[in-house]
Amino acid sequence: METQNRLWRVLLLALPILVFSVLVIWPLLSSFYYSFTNWNGFNRDYEFLGLRNFAKIWTDRLFFNAIVNTTIWMVAALVLPTLTGLFLALLLDRQVRGARIFKTVFYLPICLSAIVVGQIWIWIYQPDWGLLNTFVKLAGNPDFNYAWLARPDSALFAVIVAWSWQQTGLSMVIYLAGLTSIPSEMLEVCEIEGATAWQRIWRVVIPLLTPSTVVVVALSMINSLKGFDILYIMTGGGPFNSSDTLAMHMYNESFKKYLMGYGSAISVVLFLIALTVIGVYFRQLRKVDEIYG
Numbered sequence: 001m002e003t004q005n006r007l008w009r010v011l012l013l014a015l016p017i018l019v020f021s022v023l024v025i026w027p028l029l030s031s032f033y034y035s036f037t038n039w040n041g042f043n044r045d046y047e048f049l050g051l052r053n054f055a056k057i058w059t060d061r062l063f064f065n066a067i068v069n070t071t072i073w074m075v076a077a078l079v080l081p082t083l084t085g086l087f088l089a090l091l092l093d094r095q096v097r098g099a100r101i102f103k104t105v106f107y108l109p110i111c112l113s114a115i116v117v118g119q120i121w122i123w124i125y126q127p128d129w130g131l132l133n134t135f136v137k138l139a140g141n142p143d144f145n146y147a148w149l150a151r152p153d154s155a156l157f158a159v160i161v162a163w164s165w166q167q168t169g170l171s172m173v174i175y176l177a178g179l180t181s182i183p184s185e186m187l188e189v190c191e192i193e194g195a196t197a198w199q200r201i202w203r204v205v206i207p208l209l210t211p212s213t214v215v216v217v218a219l220s221m222i223n224s225l226k227g228f229d230i231l232y233i234m235t236g237g238g239p240f241n242s243s244d245t246l247a248m249h250m251y252n253e254s255f256k257k258y259l260m261g262y263g264s265a266i267s268v269v270l271f272l273i274a275l276t277v278i279g280v281y282f283r284q285l286r287k288v289d290e291i292y293g
Contacts, residue, residue, distance in 0.1 A: 028271075035264035041254065046261070053265035063266065065241055066249040069156055070225075073245055076157070077224035080164035082216050085171025086209075090201065092172070093179045103176070107169035114166070118233030121162035125149050149235055152242035159234050159243055163227060171216045178212030179205070218281035225274045246270045 035053055039046040057063050088106055092099045109117060124131045125148040136144045148158040182205060190200045228247040231237065237244035237252060244252070250270060254263025 031264045031267050031271075033264075034261050035268045037261045038259075039261045039264075040258045041260040042258070049261065053262050054268075056262060057265060057269065062241055062244065062249060063246075066244050066246045069243060070245045070247075072156065073160060073227060074221055074224045076160045077163060077167070077227070078217060078220050080160070081167040081171045081220055082213070084164065084168045085216065086175050086206075088168065088172045089175035089179060090205070093176060103172070106172055109166040110169040112166065114229035115233055117162060117166045118230045121158070121165075122149065122234055125158055150239055152240050155235050155239060156243040159231055162234065163224075163230050166230075167220065167223065170219065174212050174216050174219075175209060178209045182208050214281075214284050218277075218285070221277050222274065222281070225270065225277065246273075 036048055036050060037046045038049055038053075092103055092106075112120075125133075127133060127145050127147040127150070130148075132148070133144055133146060136146075146154075148154050186204060187200055190204055195203070226247065227245065228251065231243060231245060231248050232251070235243045237248040246266065247270065250263050250266040253259045253266060
């Protein structure tokens with residue numbers, strides 16, 4: 001009987017492991033291999049270049065431009081959804097009328113695909129009849145006609161706003177879950193002692209939300225590193241590479257210039273950065289568990 005149960009466990013696990021290996025492990029290992037070649041994505045007769053692709057990275061002006069944009073993207077993706085999600089969680093945790101409806105509305109964007117979110121915000125940013133420019137015109141500037149996604153100085157930040165709008169609901173839900181674990185008696189004692197609402201939030205609530213903050217920050221950073229689809233839909237990395245992140249740069253080099261080997265080298269760098277972020281996350285999570293566990 002034990003042998004039969006063990007056989008069933010192996011058979012049930014075999015298919016998921018096989019699918020994971022084909023869709024994740026094999027492409028990952030292939031990227032590492034092709035990063036040492038000049039493969040163009042089609043021909044089988046490619047050369048082994050050693051570390052030349054990685055040496056080329058350090059002389060690639062667009063790569064460093066992508067590094068700067070990725071850093072801006074990660075910082076903004078860390079700050080905006082975190083602060084907005086915390087604000088909404090604190091607001092909706094006060095049992096305001098219609099709180100359930102508002103929670104659903106604010107969480108709904110995370111259920112949409114990045115393609116849908118991108119198309120919604122393309123419509124909002126449309127220069128002639130978009131919602132944002134129309135609002136500015138109605139507010140007293142009838143000649144306002146700004147092309148948010150076509151200007152190098154605003155394209156990246158416009159996409160960041162759209163991405164943050166989608167991610168805020170997830171941060172809000174995590175913070176709401178964290179707020180339920182804070183004893184109401186503790187807040188009542190603070191109120192009796194004369195602490196203001198701001199002092200209760202700053203000195204009691206936010207420190208006790210540290211485990212939730214660690215999760216929100218980690219998810220925001222990891223998701224921001226994977227941010228490609230919404231950039232591809234809204235700007236494609238343009239104009240003039242002003243919104244070109246590492247993921248976008250990797251795609252352009254691999255599938256537009258057909259430098260698959262060089263694109264694989266960029267993907268390896270991106271993988272190492274993501275691995276570092278995940279490592280820092282688990283280290284911080286261990287510290288939080290030691291303090292609050």
